[in-house]
Amino acid sequence: MGYKIAWIKGDGIGPEISETAFNVVEALESKYNLNFEIVFYDAGDVCLTRRGTALPSETVEGFKRADVAIKGPVGETSMDATVKLRQMFDLYANIRPVKNFPNIECVRNIDVVIVRENSEDLYKGFEFELDNMAIALRIISDYATRRIARLAGKIANKRSGLVTIVHKSNVLRKTCGLFSKVAKEELSKYHVNVNEMYVDAASAMLIRSPERFDVILTTNMFGDILSDEAAQIAGSLGIGPSANLGEEKALFEPIHGAAPDIAGKNIANPYAMILSFKMLMEWLGERKNDQRLKEAASTLESAVVNALKMGYKTPDIGGDKKTNEVGSFIHKLIKNL
Numbered sequence: 001m002g003y004k005i006a007w008i009k010g011d012g013i014g015p016e017i018s019e020t021a022f023n024v025v026e027a028l029e030s031k032y033n034l035n036f037e038i039v040f041y042d043a044g045d046v047c048l049t050r051r052g053t054a055l056p057s058e059t060v061e062g063f064k065r066a067d068v069a070i071k072g073p074v075g076e077t078s079m080d081a082t083v084k085l086r087q088m089f090d091l092y093a094n095i096r097p098v099k100n101f102p103n104i105e106c107v108r109n110i111d112v113v114i115v116r117e118n119s120e121d122l123y124k125g126f127e128f129e130l131d132n133m134a135i136a137l138r139i140i141s142d143y144a145t146r147r148i149a150r151l152a153g154k155i156a157n158k159r160s161g162l163v164t165i166v167h168k169s170n171v172l173r174k175t176c177g178l179f180s181k182v183a184k185e186e187l188s189k190y191h192v193n194v195n196e197m198y199v200d201a202a203s204a205m206l207i208r209s210p211e212r213f214d215v216i217l218t219t220n221m222f223g224d225i226l227s228d229e230a231a232q233i234a235g236s237l238g239i240g241p242s243a244n245l246g247e248e249k250a251l252f253e254p255i256h257g258a259a260p261d262i263a264g265k266n267i268a269n270p271y272a273m274i275l276s277f278k279m280l281m282e283w284l285g286e287r288k289n290d291q292r293l294k295e296a297a298s299t300l301e302s303a304v305v306n307a308l309k310m311g312y313k314t315p316d317i318g319g320d321k322k323t324n325e326v327g328s329f330i331h332k333l334i335k336n337l
Contacts, residue, residue, distance in 0.1 A: 002035035003284060006066035008059065008081075011044040012258025013268035013323075014072025020270040020327030021277055027334040028281075028300060032292045039066070043081040044074030045258075054080035063089065068284050069251045070276060073258040079125060082253070086118055091244035091251055092144060093151050094118040094220075096227040097279075101271075103308045104235035104317050110210040112230055113159070115152040116223025117179075118244060120144050123220045140175040140219065145182040151245075152183075152217040153190030159214050161192045166202045166218040166226065179219055187217075199226070206230055227255055236317050238269030241276035243283060250283050252276040266322045269314040271304060274330065278304075303333040 009018040022038070029036055041059040048054040054077035063069050063085065074081045085091070094116040100106050126137035156163045165183045167176035180196060187194050197205065199222045205212060206229055218226065231240035240255040254272030262268055278300045285293030312329050313319025321329075 002037050003068065003288070004066045005036050005038045005280075006059075006062045006069040007038055007040050008043045008069075008071035008074075009040060010072030010258060011046055011075040011077075012073060012260040012263040014044070014074065014258055016263070016266065016268050016323050017254070017270040017273040018072045020323050021273040023324075023327040024274055024300070024303075024330050024334065025277060027331040028296045031299070031334060031337075032296045034292060034296060043071070043077075043085075045077050048077050048080070055084055060085075060088065063249070063251075067288075068280055069249070070280055071251060071253045072273060073254060073256060075258040075260065083123060083125070085251060086244055089246055089249040089251070090119065091246040091249060092117065092119040093148055093243075093245040094223060095151075095155075095243040095245060095279075096223070096230075096240065096255060098227065098230040098234050098240060100234050101239055101308050102305060103311065103313065104239065106235040107207065107233040108210050110206075110230060110233050112206075112210065112213045112216055113155055114216045114218070114223055114227045114230060115148060115155060116218060116227065117144055117148040117220050119220075121220030123224075138172070138175050140179050142178065142182050145179050146186045149183040149186035149217060152215055153187050153192055156192045156215040157190060162214040163187055163192050163194050164202070164213055164216050165194065165196045166199050166216055166222055167196070168199050168222075170198060176219070183217055202226065203229060206233060231255060236269065237272070238314065238316050239271045239275065241272050241279050243276075243279050245283070250280070252280040252283075266324060267315050268323050269316050270323050270326055271308075274300070274304060274327075299334060299337050300330075302337060303330045306333055 009015040041062045043055050096114040099111040120139045124139045167180050169176040169180050231237045237256040242255045244251040278297045281293045281297040312326050
């Protein structure tokens with residue numbers, strides 16, 4: 001049985017890390033007889049320049065037909081490409097796991113999952129100008145809060161059972177107040193421990209004592225910021241994967257940006273892209289009840305861990321390996337595992 005995967009390479013370092021991840025995927029296909037049908041689509045800054053749109057209609061149609069999707073980072077057109085895809089396919093949950101990997105210098109030991117509401121907040125994009133003022137509308141609804149809280153509860157039940165709701169209800173009394181109230185109501189239905197923390201205190205506590213967190217449930221913009229901070233505590237944004245999940249569709253991507261300053265130099269860190277594909281296989285394996293995908297995901301993470309232990313690191317995490325060297329070595333490890 002094969003699966004259709006829509007893949008956007010993206011901008012900047014996106015094509016390099018996509019090609020590296022694709023090399024790794026080929027090894028997994030061979031080892032587990034996965035038979036992926038991967039189709040590449042355009043989106044992002046280069047696409048806008050070349051075609052006049054950051055998100056062509058055939059890319060959207062390709063996502064509709066695919067079983068799952070993955071993308072590299074895009075640049076200045078993120079709102080027109082990434083955020084638009086999230087909104088079009090109602091990818092309401094952004095899941096960002098952060099943990100330490102061997103042989104990477106870190107600020108602290110950390111193992112958290114940030115569950116970020118992905119469809120509302122300021123990222124709705126409702127902005128306008130009026131009399132020399134710029135105004136943005138922050139949207140927080142009961143419906144969206146309940147469904148993201150349910151997912152946080154399910155994830156916490158598989159981990160330590162602790163959910164920290166992060167908000168700023170002492171200032172944003174209506175929007176964050178509703179988020180806090182509704183999230184607590186929904187989480188009361190699960191066998192989890194719940195606490196709350198203001199976002200400024202949470203950002204400080206993540207650095208000071210990250211062991212106090214397990215699952216962080218928060219709003220769209222706060223989750224975007226906190227997950228980057230958490231990844232840096234673990235050692236680098238370059239090792240941070242993520243999932244955008246809806247009821248029917250899912251899109252996986254590294255949390256970092258397009259890094260145009262190092263594009264084309266073959267020094268970009270491909271691990272976040274590779275680990276995003278690992279998350280893709282876990283999600284698809286669970287959805288399709290396909291044990292091959294689950295085993296392939298486990299093998300891929302083992303290969304990443306072994307590669308890092310053996311010093312296959314790009315410059316951003318203290319190594320001297322090229323982007324494609326990392327991919328080739330992981331490809332070799334998978335063949336031998």
